[in-house]
Amino acid sequence: MKLIPAIKAVPTHIISGFLGAGKTTLLKYLLTQKPEHEVWAVLMNEFGQIGVDQHMLTQTEGYEVKELLGGCLCCSSQLPMQIALxxxxxxxxxxxxxxxxxxxxxxxxxxxxLTEPHWQQNIAMQALITVVDGSRLHDEAWSKQNLYTDQLKAAQIMIISHVDRMKSVDDQALYNLKNEYQAYQQTWLMSTQGEITLEQINLPYSGIKRKIQPLLHLQKKIAVGQSLPEIKQLPYHYVETAQGYSIAGWKLPKRWLFDFYPLLDLLCEQQNWLRIKGIFYTNQGWKTFNFNPSQFNYQSTEENIDNRIEIIVQDQRDWQLFEEQLFKCQLKSD
Structure with missing residues (x-):
């Protein structure tokens, strides 16, 4: 009788980061740490149709490098990524x-x-890594982009690269960044040329629990004992929990228009919070709100795909009143 070996879930690391942050440099350094008896694999994704990154890694016995070209494996059709992987x-x-x-x-x-149930027997997801170019932290035009902040928020491990090029303004920006993301309890590592050890990043993935629900005023109309409907489109309310923090958020349709000054007053009146971040379509144009306890920042921004707000707190609270006050700031909904 032939014995079928048990399927072993492969420890899997995602190395993300903005263009030019130093992801491939980090990867090359990590690959030098492969034990002789092991086989390692790399799946690289390039947005264009001509692969370059794969050819920057020296092909040696013991690891395999594959590229997925043409589009982003994060947000394009999942099928090519699933087949390649x-x-x-x-x-x-x-x-x-x-x-x-x-x-x-x-x-x-x-x-x-990759954390869907059907991947769990094949993949043991490790802490997601985001590489950030430390020498560009002072550049607000770069650091305020939505894509950049999305990559930071997703990370459990933040690797600051090019530390040898950092100036005092970058050091201050890094201090501010750590304060801004303190609720996510991330591990911060510093690197000049990708010199990070495998032990430093070999941490299990710890997911953020997100509970997507109907808007709170709609939940009041649902009978006791009746299950909440599945949410597939805007508007909706959600709550995330991570490391003892609660993050309450709302995503609202792009067409909803808000009165800027009542909205600003509402946000400034909130108590006992750690972070407030939002993007709204107002009668003064699209506005971003980026509040921490020591500084209230708001400014004009480009058109967004929706209205959204997140508030991070350390305690439990009833968000019904806030939602009611938020919707009173609306000028129209259709």
Whole structure:
């Protein structure tokens, strides 16, 4: 009788980061740490049709590198990514896997795909890594982009690269960044040329629990004992929990218009919070709100795909009143 070996879930690391942050440099350094008896695999994603990154990694015995070209594996059709990844795992049978999405990708979407139940017997997801170019932290035009902040929020491990090029303004920006993301309890590492050890990043993935619900005023109309309907489109309310913090958020249709000054007053009147971040379509144009306890910032911004707000707190609270006050700031909904 032939024995079929048990399927072993492969420790898998996602290395994300904005364009030019140093993802491939980090990956090259990590690959030098492969034990001789192990096989490692790498799946790289480039947005264009001509692969370059794969050729920057020296092909040596003991690891396999594959590229997925043309589009972003984070947010394009999942099928090409699933085929490429399944083939890489089945053909290589690696002891460890690294995935490097394009710098234009949203790693949270990729993470969501790879933590689905059908992947769990093949993949043991590790803490998601985001690489940040420390020498550009002072550049607000770069650091305020939605894609950049999405990559930061998804990370459990933040690696600050190019620390040898950082100036005093970058050091201050890094201090501010750590304060801004303190609710997510991330691990921060510093690197000059990708010199990070495997032990530093070999941490299990710890997901943020998100509970998507109907708007709170709609929930009041649902009978006791009746299950909440499945939410598939805006508007909706959600609550995330991470490391003892609660993050309450609302996503609202793009067409909803808000009165700027009542909205600003409402946000400024909130008590006992750690962070307030929002993007709203107002009668003064699209506005971003980025509040921490020591500084209230708001400014004009480009058109967004929806209205949204998140408030981070350390305690439990009833968000019904806030939602009612928020909707009173609306000028129209259709």
């Amino acid at each position: 399944s083939r890489l795992i089945s053909e290589t049978q690696p002891d460890r896997l690294f995935i490097e999405p394009t710098g234009l990708g949203h790693p949270a979407q990729l993470l969501e795909q």
